Amino acid sequence: MAEHSGSYIIEHDNRPLDTMEPRANIGRLTSTGYLVFSGFQVGLAGFSQFVLAHSSRVTLDPARVFHGGKVAQKVDAGYAALGLHLENGNSPFRPDLTWFYCERAAAHGSQTTVCDGYEVWQRASASARRQFEGEQIRYRRRVEESKWKSFVFHYLGSIRPSLRMEDIVVGDILALVKDDPATTITPHDDGSITYDFQTPAVHRTLFGDRIAWANSIFGPSYNYEAPLITFADGREIPVALLDEMRALTDDLTRDIVWQNGDVVMIDNTRVMHGRRAITDPDRTIFNALSYLSEALRPSHDAEVKA
16 A cells, blocks of 8 residues: 655756656656656656656647657646546546646646545445446547547557558557457548447556556546446446545545646556646646556556456
């Protein structure tokens, strides 16, 4: 059991961020679920290199735009508060790690929020535990042609360098999910697709065998059609159960109060994140999504993902 959630690593001598050794960083992340690096010498290029030093592959949110390469995307999700979620946790393409870089901190408010799924599961009622242990969650959503093709184009780019966007067909995204029984993809005449994805709301994490209540049940839908979220058999999730979990996660949510240059690394299998309402529109945050480097993966990873 982790002693606490989150760890702040404060630098007082303006060292470059890349002086932080990846294996040591992953060791800290395993213990605390998220890390905040503050006071380091960093910029957009340095942030991108830091992400790559820990990652086997970078993925993306196809509704966002890359800046300074193919790693960092500017966060553009309006100004309203955003509910807790795992990044891409309502799809079959959830990354291992979520990253943020604050180029310009807000003068007031606008904090990123984090909530540790280990803590949520530990505090959940016996009734809630029974319901979530016995039922998977089903996410069903239509995605526009330009967005799913952008995702596939980025995913396959390193494998098929000559690939052009206009060459992508539905068969390419079907190949990415392979024969996964939890995922169904249905194409439509207008080029869009609907995916139907089932996954547990509670599960073991990338870095350990403890159970986390970590999912995207309360997640936002900015830039996308809102998904239909039910139990796997199509039944609605009871309002009383949702209210209970919303109150519990609200109680356990912590704020990350950004400073210029801060970088955050999040275990996207354990810690959900969200956002308070943006009250300073000049706030500038970049995001990256990635899969952990094979060399840094825990030895029990095959068991955890089974």
